[in-house]
Amino acid sequence: MNKFARIIGTGSYLPPKIITNDDLSKTVDTSDEWITSRTGIKERHIVTNESTCDLGVIAANNALKMADINATELDLIILATTTPDKIFPATATILQKAIGANCPAFDLQSVCAGFVFALTTAEQYIKTGAANKILVVGSETLSRIVDWKDRSTAVLFGDGAGAVVLTGSEETGILHSKLFSDGSHLSSLQVSNNTINETGFIEMAGNEVFKIAVNHLSSLAEDTLKACNIDSVDLDWMVPHQANIRIISAVAKRIKVPMEKVVVTLEKHGNTSAASIPLALDTAVRDGRIQKGQNKSDRSHVVL
Numbered sequence: 001m002n003k004f005a006r007i008i009g010t011g012s013y014l015p016p017k018i019i020t021n022d023d024l025s026k027t028v029d030t031s032d033e034w035i036t037s038r039t040g041i042k043e044r045h046i047v048t049n050e051s052t053c054d055l056g057v058i059a060a061n062n063a064l065k066m067a068d069i070n071a072t073e074l075d076l077i078i079l080a081t082t083t084p085d086k087i088f089p090a091t092a093t094i095l096q097k098a099i100g101a102n103c104p105a106f107d108l109q110s111v112c113a114g115f116v117f118a119l120t121t122a123e124q125y126i127k128t129g130a131a132n133k134i135l136v137v138g139s140e141t142l143s144r145i146v147d148w149k150d151r152s153t154a155v156l157f158g159d160g161a162g163a164v165v166l167t168g169s170e171e172t173g174i175l176h177s178k179l180f181s182d183g184s185h186l187s188s189l190q191v192s193n194n195t196i197n198e199t200g201f202i203e204m205a206g207n208e209v210f211k212i213a214v215n216h217l218s219s220l221a222e223d224t225l226k227a228c229n230i231d232s233v234d235l236d237w238m239v240p241h242q243a244n245i246r247i248i249s250a251v252a253k254r255i256k257v258p259m260e261k262v263v264v265t266l267e268k269h270g271n272t273s274a275a276s277i278p279l280a281l282d283t284a285v286r287d288g289r290i291q292k293g294q295n296k297s298d299r300s301h302v303v304l
Contacts, residue, residue, distance in 0.1 A: 002126050004127075004169055005122065005127060005134075007165070008167050010062075010063055010278065010279075011063030011282055012059050012279045012282035013058035013059040014045040014291035015045045016045070021043065021155070039246070041124055043268060044271075045269055053088065055159065056163065059137060059278070064175065064187065073102060074133050076104050077096050077183055078108055078121060079118070080139075081138070083142060091107055096235065097275055111189075113181075113279045118274075119164070120177040123177060128267055132167060135165055137161065138273075139275055140160065142157040147202070150203075152204060154269045156243075157273070161275075162277065164281070182216070189209050190204075218254040224228075240280075241270055241271075242272070243270070263280045263284045264280070
């Protein structure tokens with residue numbers, strides 16, 4: 001069995017169409033200042049004819065290229081998404097064919113936590129020896145379930161994809177993961193059906209979601225640091241879910257991580273749900289911020 005599951009490649013992709021805050025101000029009662037001050041978001045990327053799979057394929061190929069492996073070497077593909085292209089077959093199997101892989105592939109749906117759930121699932125496959133090379137993709141086309149007349153949600157969400165390649169290794173990789181779910185707040189953030197859109201639109205109670213997110217993310221981060229015997233001052237980087245700058249700032253403050261050590265990319269793409277963390281991770285890897293060997297290997301990176 002492998003001792004660690006280690007990330008050896010990252011990739012991401014954003015569709016070319018951009019909707020800025022000024023664009024939104026022409027259709028809803030808002031402004032660039034209002035959106036930026038409350039969310040930290042300046043623009044979001046939106047699909048035109050691209051599918052969730054289309055975005056994921058480009059991110060996956062970029063990750064495979066960095067990892068220097070061929071798709072035929074993959075043992076498993078896990079695709080985290082809230083917006084699959086079809087009820088079935090799984091979008092992961094469509095992606096599998098598109099990149100030329102021949103391994104098992106399945107979708108995983110856990111909304112904004114989807115990538116972490118998928119990454120943790122992949123880790124278990126590797127640590128038990130059931131798989132050695134795994135592609136984990138987070139891909140979303142949330143614009144299809146956004147009510148663009150609803151100011152509370154239209155300003156937040158965007159489309160995009162991120163991906164990582166993991167392999168079994170004796171080198172330090174993922175040290176600890178902890179998952180959490182709470183079914184007592186179902187109406188705080190949900191998709192409700194309506195007669196206009198068969199799928200329904202995103203509905204959110206913003207203040208309640210903010211409190212829940214800050215409390216639980218802070219607690220999970222503190223538990224992770226304790227389990228790894230790492231103090232927050234020793235961290236090189238924190239890579240949080242890119243939901244809202246106020247949430248990110250509050251969590252960083254709670255666990256005593258200065259914002260200069262936090263990877264923040266939501267200004268350019270908003271909340272991309274399951275794609276959010278791998279998008280931010282890939283950005284920081286490719287611009288040189290996150291490097292192998294920082295602070296005694298990758299012990300320094302915390303992903304929420």
